[in-house]
Amino acid sequence: MFFWSLVLIAVGIFSSFIYGRSRIKLNSKKQGTKSKSLPTYYAQYVLMWCLFPALIVYFSWAIFQEQIIQNIVISNFEFIEGAVYNEGLLLAEIRNVANNPSFADGKSIEIINAASHYSSLRQISQISFYTSIIIIMLLGALYASQKLKPEFHAQHTIERYIQYILIFCSSVAIFTTIGIVFSLIFESLRFFAEVSIFEFLFSTEWYPFIPIREGQTAAEGSFGAVPIFAGTFLVMVVAMCVAVPLGLLTAIYLAEYASQRVRKTVKPLLEILAGIPTIVYGFFAFVSVAPFVKAFGQSIGIDASPTSALAAGMVMGVMIIPFISSLSDDVINSVPQSLREASLGIGANKAETIKKVILPAALPGIVGAFLLAISRAIGETMIVVVAAGTAPNLTGNPFENVTTVTVQIVVALIGDQEFDNPRTLSAFALGLVLFVITLFLNIIALQIVKRYRERYE
Amino acid sequence: MNNSVAKEKIVSLRKKRSLEDMRFKYYGFTAMCLSLAVLVFLLYTIFSKGYTAFQKTIVLLEVDYNQEVLKLTPDSSDEEMEKGKFFRVKKQAIENFFPDLSKSDIKLVKKLFSINVDNEIKDYFLDNPEVINTKQQIWVTAHSDVDQLLKGNSRRDVPEDRRKLNDIQLSYVDQLVEENRVKQVFNNFFFTKADSRHPEIAGVAGSFMGSLFTLFTVFILSFPIAIGASVYLEEFAPKNRITELIEVNISNLAAVPSIVFGLLGLGVLLNVFGLPRSTPLVGGSVLALMTLPTIIIACRASLKAVPPSIKEGALAVGATKTQAVFHHVVPLALPGTLTGTIIGLAQALGETAPLIMIGMIAFIPNIPTGLTEPSAALPVQIYLWVESAERGFQEKSAAAIMVILIFLFMMNAIAVFLRNRFERKW
Amino acid sequence: MSNSKILANSVDVYYGSKQALFGISMDIKEKEVTALIGPSGCGKSTFLRCINRMNDLIEICKVSGSIKVDNEEIISDKTDVVSLRSKIGMVFQKPNPFPKSIFDNVAYGPTIHGLVDSKNDLEEIVHSSLKKAGLFDEVKDRLNEPGTSLSGGQQQRLCIARAIAVNPEIILMDEPCSALDPIATAIIEELIDELRLNYTIIIVTHSMQQAARVSQKTCFFHLGELIETGETNKIFTNPDNTKTQDYITGRFG
Structure with a gap:
């Protein structure tokens, strides 16, 4: 279906273009006047009218067809009374049988019937898909071809259409933000309808209860997110303790001491560190660092759990090193050379120049970089999911198991999602907190960095 | 007199200061080396844990393709052969694997073999139908527990109840090693099969294809939209508050945690629009929205780099603004844009959390063939394997990491190549 | 006074709140070379870019007054x-x-x-434009090579050919030789002399010698004002205004 529909659309593009081109040439010859725009613009005009309506149909069909067919099949399914069905599994079975008749052996008659229903619906859908695409393409081309007169200024129209397309592209970012805010707030409101916002923000017990039997309500669980916030904070602090000294010192060394050659080799290597997927860091934390932390804890007499804030935080710190070092490097490099020369000129050595002149001058920029790094650490998911644990634990001991906002979002959404259950909805409330905090940190950081830049430009 | 004391003081102070300077430089150097050492250690960990996954253990099994047992005849049609009773052949082969096995021993022996052995016996027969009524020595896949033992990943000196293989099974394995009835070969399953509950036949082909489909979606969506948005913002947008709002929005969107994009996908794409769960279509859409700011920023930079004199030249011969931009500026900015897009795609390839949110974490045992089929993705597959208790999956996860890192490396190499080859210096 | 090609009447130009041109009025004759001279920042390029509305590209630039080309107003939204x-x-x-x-x-x-x-038509136009720009003989064997591979002077003649190819009536030149060596400059100047037969040319130049060599009329700009305009010979030998006198004798510039 995919391949042939592409062929169909390609044929549509090609023929509408050729048609528009030759048609306008013919029309202008008939009238004996030169067309106002170049023939290609008339061709593009026909093409746009042929293509865009068809594409809209194409995408909505591709997206909704399976959904609709499945709904029809399920609603017509001859359920046997008393039997318990899992809709997803049932559908998978029906699809399997429909796609591969050899699986039909030993399946119940209802399923075989449903499978043939499914295949026939698919066939109908395919045929009507192709016919409707072709009809819409033809209609579009027909509409456009009526306008193919030499006095019609096709280029203006095309350029206006292009503007519309460009404006649409730019507004995708706005729609994304609106989508994020809308979905977070909408689901959070549903959450706060069942759980009080004060409990969520100030209570210290996180026990997202899953109703097992009927009659039990999910609201019996408790949703005090303080331990989660505390865990997030603890992991973030550990990460910053690792990343700030290493990242900043690396940046200073690269910016002020290292030779051109060292810079040229080390910077790409740090970029590798920055480009490694976070799940790889998670693996590293789980396989190498967590056992090490556990052994270390035992050796100094602390009972460390196999997953701990320390292991996750340390690895997260490593992940953030290149982030801090490259941002600080930029900031340090933008300190004017004249300040450096002034300090060196009165006989200060490099370390003194850096500590007494450059760092104070670069401080706002560096603080901005730290804030961005903190926001990065708070939003990071995979390392903590794998290495920090899932148990809410209000503790300051980094050897213990803690959990973070991102981990709880993942935990709440893995497996069955029921959108009438506060447990599932809590993910959105946590997501809202995360979004607001990171946005806040970013805005402040960008402001600081911007003001800092303006100072030296 | 006073003067010389002061001088001495200064000299000693200078020594101290220069020592301090050295020390500071040394701190920086150490920090840099430490960061790089972590990188090396990380890569070493992955390699040392993962390289064994590229090999699998196979065992020599004598199979009697008896026509009675198979319920086939030499002139059965292909279809009938498909339905031959190969599990009975396998059962027989295992019963005769070692001489004089008791019933309970047979159970233990059976656990030395992969669940896939039925298929291997069948495939061998279908490839060579002439072997009917003969005894054949064929190499079949061993169970993951045997595999891990022979690779040295699981230890035999722990107490029996904490081992996967008990003492009797260990002695069987030792016997096999002694008789050269077991060896290690290249693990083709790792590259040709999708996920499985059984480590020895789990592979990355399914998640790799899932990732490819996802990246394809990301590219199809984000590349044109990013170009459109950048061209508009850079060349056409009037300088007003709406434009400013869009720009601020894009820079803030770039810093939103990826997991929030996952919630967007779940809350809007799945719940509101009803797109199919766990599919590359949804995963790709979410990642496209996520990488869009990155690509737009790169794209605008390369549009900015095209000197305005080119556009002026076109305008001066009477091109409209649209013509000047699309005929001259955009083609010149294209290599830079493409480089930015590939870097954005590389970022999307490694993203895990948003895909978990939209359900690409489901267990998918077959290789996806389209954008709207449920599938896994490489990073999520890694996560699933890291989390699973079975030892056999740990080397798989490390090996899958190697695959993803090589993939990433190639994408970055292409980006660098494009940059060096096509990007113009003005 | 018959064959007036461009007629400017009290043109003011503002960059934001800063006024760059003050009430420029000028009459440019057909098929003549008019040189705009003056110290840098005097507004001569700004005026030139008003004539083909290139200033539209600068968002903060506002133009008022009237410029008529062939008696048609061009400072208007309807243009x-x-x-x-x-x-x-x-x-x-x-x-x-x-x-x-x-x-x-x-x-x-x-x-x-x-x-x-x-x-074929296209080829003919390209060839004839290159010939008119005096470049054809040098590049006829390598028309498919990139334009950027030519030398600076050749590139500038290519740009002239590019301008000629759309069959304009007027050619504006904004210091066309400032980036070229003396030999390339001489070739371009010769070319301008030939082009005068078919085109109205307005050239901005910072070199008084060049203005004297190629132009028939010269306009002297200073601090956004048009100080003096007249026959090139007269301006360079016997200007009316003392500022012009000072400029051409090199007292400032």
Whole structure:
């Protein structure tokens, strides 16, 4: 279906273009006047009218067809009374049988019937898909071809259409933000309808209860997110303790001491560190660092759990090193050379120049970089999911198991999602907190960095 | 007199200061080396844990393709052969694997073999139908527990109840090693099969294809939209508050945690629009929205780099603004844009959390063939394997990491190549 | 006073709140070379860019007053900028060939304006434009090489050919030789002399010698005002205004 529909659309593009081109040439010859725009613009005009309506149909069909067919099949399914069905599994079975008749052996008659229903619906859908695409393409081309007169200024129209397309592209970012805010707030409101916002923000017990039997309500669980916030904070602090000294010192060394050659080799290597997927860091934390932390804890007499804030935080710190070092490097490099020369000129050595002149001058920029790094650490998911644990634990001991906002979002959404259950909805409330905090940190950081830049430009 | 004391003081102070300077430089150097050492250690960990996954253990099994047992005849049609009773052949082969096995021993022996052995016996027969009524020595896949033992990943000196293989099974394995009835070969399953509950036949082909489909979606969506948005913002947008709002929005969107994009996908794409769960279509859409700011920023930079004199030249011969931009500026900015897009795609390839949110974490045992089929993705597959208790999956996860890192490396190499080859210096 | 090609009447130009031109009025005759001279920052380029509305590109730039080309007002929202620019070619300070082949550089204008119906016509226009720009003999064997591979002087002549190819009536030149060596400059100056027969040319130059060599009329700008305008010979030998006198004798500039 995919391949042939592409062929169909390609044929549509090609023929509408050729048609528009030759048609306008013919029309202008008939009238004996030169067309106002170049023939290609008339061709593009026909093409746009042929293509865009068809594409809209194409995408909505591709997206909704399976959904609709499945709904029809399920609603017509001859359920046997008393039997318990899992809709997803049932559908998978029906699809399997429909796609591969050899699986039909030993399946119940209802399923075989449903499978043939499914295949026939698919066939109908395919045929009507192709016919409707072709009809819409033809209609579009027909509409456009009526306008193919030499006095019609096709280029203006095309350029206006292009503007519309460009404006649409730019507004995708706005729609994304609106989508994020809308979905977070909408689901959070549903959450706060069942759980009080004060409990969520100030209570210290996180026990997202899953109703097992009927009659039990999910609201019996408790949703005090303080331990989660505390865990997030603890992991973030550990990460910053690792990343700030290493990242900043690396940046200073690269910016002020290292030779051109060292810079040229080390910077790409740090970029590798920055480009490694976070799940790889998670693996590293789980396989190498967590056992090490556990052994270390035992050796100094602390009972460390196999997953701990320390292991996750340390690895997260490593992940953030290149982030801090490259941002600080930029900031340090933008300190004017004249300040450096002034300090060196009165006989200060490099370390003194850096500590007494450059760092104070670069401080706002560096603080901005730290804030961005903190926001990065708070939003990071995979390392903590794998290495920090899932148990809410209000503790300051980094050897213990803690959990973070991102981990709880993942935990709440893995497996069955029921959108009438506060447990599932809590993910959105946590997501809202995360979004607001990171946005806040970013805005402040960008402001600081911007003001800092303006100072030296 | 006073003067010389002061001088001495200064000299000693200078020594101290220069020592301090050295020390500071040394701190920086150490920090840099430490960061790089972590990188090396990380890569070493992955390699040392993962390289064994590229090999699998196979065992020599004598199979009697008896026509009675198979319920086939030499002139059965292909279809009938498909339905031959190969599990009975396998059962027989295992019963005769070692001489004089008791019933309970047979159970233990059976656990030395992969669940896939039925298929291997069948495939061998279908490839060579002439072997009917003969005894054949064929190499079949061993169970993951045997595999891990022979690779040295699981230890035999722990107490029996904490081992996967008990003492009797260990002695069987030792016997096999002694008789050269077991060896290690290249693990083709790792590259040709999708996920499985059984480590020895789990592979990355399914998640790799899932990732490819996802990246394809990301590219199809984000590349044109990013170009459109950048061209508009850079060349056409009037300088007003709406434009400013869009720009601020894009820079803030770039810093939103990826997991929030996952919630967007779940809350809007799945719940509101009803797109199919766990599919590359949804995963790709979410990642496209996520990488869009990155690509737009790169794209605008390369549009900015095209000197305005080119556009002026076109305008001066009477091109409209649209013509000047699309005929001259955009083609010149294209290599830079493409480089930015590939870097954005590389970022999307490694993203895990948003895909978990939209359900690409489901267990998918077959290789996806389209954008709207449920599938896994490489990073999520890694996560699933890291989390699973079975030892056999740990080397798989490390090996899958190697695959993803090589993939990433190639994408970055292409980006660098494009940059060096096509990007113009003005 | 009969064949007036461009008639400017009290043109004011503002960049934001800063006024760059003060009430410029000028009458430019057909098929003559008019040179605009003056110290840098005096507004001569700004005025030049008003004539083909290139100032539209600068968002903060506001133009008021009236410029008539062939008796048609061009400082107006109703002006069709595209056809105006196809009537008025422009050559810039730094040669700016498109990073395409020599052929495509020249062919671009005729193609987008639909001046040609066939490949042969296009080839003919490209060849004749290159000939008029005195470049054809040098590049006829390598029309497919990128325009940027030419030398600076050749690039500038390519840009002239590109401007000629859309068959303009007026050619604006914004310090066309400032980035060129003396030999290339001499070639371009010779070319300007030939082009005068078919085109009205306005040239901005910072070199008084160049103005004296190529132009028939000269206009002297100072601090955004048009100080004096007249026959080139007269301006350079016997100017009316003392400021002009000071400038051409090198007291400031």
